[in-house]
Amino acid sequence: MQSGFTLTEMVDFLKRSQLLADHYxxxxxxxxxxxxxxxxxxxxxxFSDAIVTQISLADVHGNTQKCLLKIEKYLAQMAxxxxxxxxxxxxxxxxxxxxxxxxxxxxxxxxxxxxKGNLATQLINHFPSLFLxxxxxxxxxxxxxxxxxxxVPALVLAGKLSQIPLFGKFVQLYLTAYYAREWGNLLGxxxxxxxxxxxxxxxxxxxxxxxGRDMEKGLMKGQAFHQQVLAYPFFLRELSLxxxxxxxKSKLGSELEIYAAETWETFFSRLNRATQFIQxxxxxxxxxxxxxxxxxxxxxxxxxMEVNL
Numbered sequence: 001m002q003s004g005f006t007l008t009e010m011v012d013f014l015k016r017s018q019l020l021a022d023h024y025x026x027x028x029x030x031x032x033x034x035x036x037x038x039x040x041x042x043x044x045x046x047f048s049d050a051i052v053t054q055i056s057l058a059d060v061h062g063n064t065q066k067c068l069l070k071i072e073k074y075l076a077q078m079a080x081x082x083x084x085x086x087x088x089x090x091x092x093x094x095x096x097x098x099x100x101x102x103x104x105x106x107x108x109x110x111x112x113x114x115x116k117g118n119l120a121t122q123l124i125n126h127f128p129s130l131f132l133x134x135x136x137x138x139x140x141x142x143x144x145x146x147x148x149x150x151x152v153p154a155l156v157l158a159g160k161l162s163q164i165p166l167f168g169k170f171v172q173l174y175l176t177a178y179y180a181r182e183w184g185n186l187l188g189x190x191x192x193x194x195x196x197x198x199x200x201x202x203x204x205x206x207x208x209x210x211x212g213r214d215m216e217k218g219l220m221k222g223q224a225f226h227q228q229v230l231a232y233p234f235f236l237r238e239l240s241l242x243x244x245x246x247x248x249k250s251k252l253g254s255e256l257e258i259y260a261a262e263t264w265e266t267f268f269s270r271l272n273r274a275t276q277f278i279q280x281x282x283x284x285x286x287x288x289x290x291x292x293x294x295x296x297x298x299x300x301x302x303x304x305m306e307v308n309l
Contacts, residue, residue: 028044077268102293154206158175175207177264186253214228
């Protein structure tokens with residue numbers, strides 16, 4: 001795009017260079033031949049609603065290239081976080097799996113030979129069953145929460161998630177940065193607030209649609225933009241202040257873009273710090289299991305020892 005290529009030429013280049021699998025490029029070409037734009041084409045090959053919404057709004061404010069560069073930076077940062085999470089969790093999970101097999105061996109071969117038991121032996125005796133039961137419960141709870149989230153309105157769901165301790169702060173940072181950037185881009189290109197609200201209702205992301213409808217109702221009642229934003233618990237309170245400040249200075253678009261960039265930095269900085277706490281917590285759990293194994297093996301031996309005075 002920076003070199004002046006059209007969308008059709010880009011797809012042809014991807015096809016000839018084999019940078020993507022053939023079924024992707026064929027699907028992209030079919031989308032273009034049917035008259036669809038870049039947002040529909042990206043949605044067709046599996047990009048999330050959040051990414052498609054950003055591209056769709058970029059078509060309105062006419063800065064698609066800048067939008068794609070920001071999306072690229074965001075996806076690159078998320079890839080780094082995911083890679084770090086996998087690196088942090090892989091070794092402890094493998095170690096914990098080995099410990100479960102060791103406990104199964106102790107349960108079947110060592111514990112039946114001990115005459116006296118203790119709390120540690122009882123825990124080892126039931127640990128594999130408790131471990132598997134815990135996994136099943138977590139899967140069922142996760143599946144249940146996922147199904148519930150699909151039926152709950154996006155506005156309500158976002159509000160509930162933002163109130164969860166620790167996790168809620170990440171939700172607030174992400175949504176604040178995301179919406180501040182999109183609103184800043186649109187306002188910076190001269191799009192009126194009433195038009196922005198209408199555009200939001202036409203996007204794929206359900207939260208975008210519901211915020212757009214809710215904001216339209218508030219604005220029709222005479223409520224100011226910053227007051228309406230302040231009513232949403234999933235936004236940082238600073239966002240309302242930045243909007244009010246930007247409206248006074250008549251630089252709302254640029255102010256929101258600067259604030260969004262700072263909020264994205266804070267979000268990824270906290271996310272990286274959070275990943276550093278996962279591995280020590282998992283290792284602590286593994287260490288407790290190892291101590292329990294030693295206690296199960298050694299305490300019965302000490303109990304059977306008799307000291308002749």
